[in-house]
Amino acid sequence: MSHDSAFAPSIGRRIARTFIVYVQDRPGTLNRVVSLFRRRGFNIDSLTVGRTEREGVSRITLVVQSDEDTARRLEANFYKLVNVLEVHDVTHAPSVSREMAFIKVRAGAERRGEILQLCETFRARVVDVAPESLTAEITGTSEKLDGLIELLRPFGILEMVRTGAVAMARGTAAQGSGGPSEGDLAA
């Protein structure tokens, strides 16, 4: 889903950055967002979409690998989409971020104990057990999921699905509760 654009001045440090983007819940909105990434060659790590407490408003949590300049340009490009209501870069803001995964791992009787112990350490729940496999459900930061997956890999991962991260700022202040400002519209 990604390529390095030839033009982007990639001089800064590339890190995983998390954006929260509020969009109008309209047909085609997600298409526009994804099209932006495809065309401009931004690197998406993960993208999740869901409803919010506000009627007609969806919330996208997006993790991208980028340097600071690219992040600002990404934000500016988001704002060019008419259906985008607000964009917040919460990378450096105090926030909680969680991702969920199901991992189906090969687990014959002889190794099952070992696997269960690993799951326990990571606070993963076993949601299905079959004669030759078991399925664990894990919630946590993306790094925590990476950790468990790495440890389970030698046993043989048969199937896996990750949701992508969702994020929320800490504290009482809601992201995106700000009123309209007098900025240039849809520049």
Added chain:
Amino acid sequence: MEQIAEKQEARRGTSPQSTPVRMSGAQILWEVLEREGVEVVFGYPGGAIMPVYDALPASPIHHVLVRHEQGAAHMADGYARASGKVGVCVATSGPGATNLVTGIATAMLDSVPLVCITGQVSSTLLGSDAFQEIDITGITLPITKHNYLVTRAEDLAHSIREAFEVARSGRPGPVLVDITKDAQQATVPFRWSDEPVRLPGVRPARRLTHEQIERAASLINQAKRPLIFCGHGVIKAGASELLLRFAEKTGIPVASTLLGLGAFPASHELSLGMMGMHGEAWVNHAVQESDLLVAVGMRFDDRVTGNLKNYATAARKIHLEVDPAEVNKNVKADVAMLGDLGRSLERLLPAVAQREHQDWRARIRALREDSASRDVQGIPHQGRLRAPHVLHDLWRLTRGEALVVTDVGQHQMWEAQYYRHERPRSLLTSGGLGTMGFALPAAIGARFARPDEEIWVVVGDGGFQMTACELITCAQEGIKLNVALINNGYLGMVRQWQEFFYGGRYVATPLKSPDFVKLAEAHGLTAMRVTTREQVASAVDAARKAPGTAVIEFCVEGEEAVYPMVPANADLHAMIRRPSRIEESIHEP
């Protein structure tokens, strides 16, 4: 009669208490267009847009019947560029809509505000691959600023108004509104509101901080070899006057992008001319030697910068730009000043010092003298007709006062080099997309925006044949244009690349053409052929005097090249130069 009375009632009925009138979606469309100040639309009918056409006679808006929908989009584009207003075009579903695509993309890349109306199959048939159903909102997603699919007459008025607001706000661009046939036909209550349209969402406020102004001013005040870059944005923002004051106060010379030509008067002592691939050699050298670039409303396109790695390496950059997504895209800015260009210049003006830059300007003059020895104007024509001479003569004969609309190719670059523009919106050309076939239809659109001005179309034999069908639109509308058709017998710009970079193998560039004089005459237009330089003045004079559109075919030297030239992705100073006069005269037969 009753309907008209009702319509007038609706027009007056701006208070929320007034009873809404019932109107069809099609009637609402024309009503809203009229209230948005639209005077003319360019279009072509078909099945899915017939209700809209059926409602047209009741509207005072003039409709221009084009011969190909691409022409409709270019006409709306030319109208918008010439007027500063939003251009409107109309097409039917399917092939009508897809024919607009090139015109929409042309407008997108040059930030031209358009509202494109397309008919669509009934909402009940959407997604069924019905006859002439095409997903035009999907197709145009990356080439519009935004687009709408309207399936209910109730949503129409709001969508159209929002489309106009999106098209003209911030960095302008094209917006498409696809309207299903049932939405055109349904009758619903219509009530106009004078409330300005608010776009959804919150945009970050772009206030210039005191600190930014200080930093920019201190860079400007300390620079020894500064340049101002003047782009299309200056024209769009109506900031020419402010730019002039800024340049005169700071004493900084001004270089222009192709689309910025006219924003700063060419005859001004601070004007350097065009930069970039076919820019003036002294400008490109000056850019490479500069220590500060003040870029105003331009986006460091690759045709302007050449190889970014070695581009103006000694220069700090101040970037004044309306679109935040353009800053730090190609070139890293030391100071970015976002927002309306006029406002930014206004803030900057009191903070900058009065300067002269004598040494730096003397240095640029020296660079210029070297170039003058290579200028084609100094080369005798010796009985042969050369395109650069034609453009130079056209500039002289029209005293630089015409509105010129150019197509794409060598003639476009010669026009940019030799026709010196003094005022904004006096050159219309397709810069970003470089769309051949743009000029004639765009000029037709411009004519509706500027009914009394002298308009010249400058077009190649290749590009002319792409949209020549619109000649008859000129005849049908009784429009007066002057067409300078530069016939070099080649797709000249491509031939030039073949000459320079492909071992002179002219593959698919020699071009046979119809008898252009007969062709124009067959359309009932005045036409003449010019083969020597001596004939240029009288032909231009005759064209200007002709009551309707006049076409002059200039049969010019076939293998002339545009100099200087920065090969694609080469360093800006690594230009291919015209052999100097002495060298050239050796080759003269």
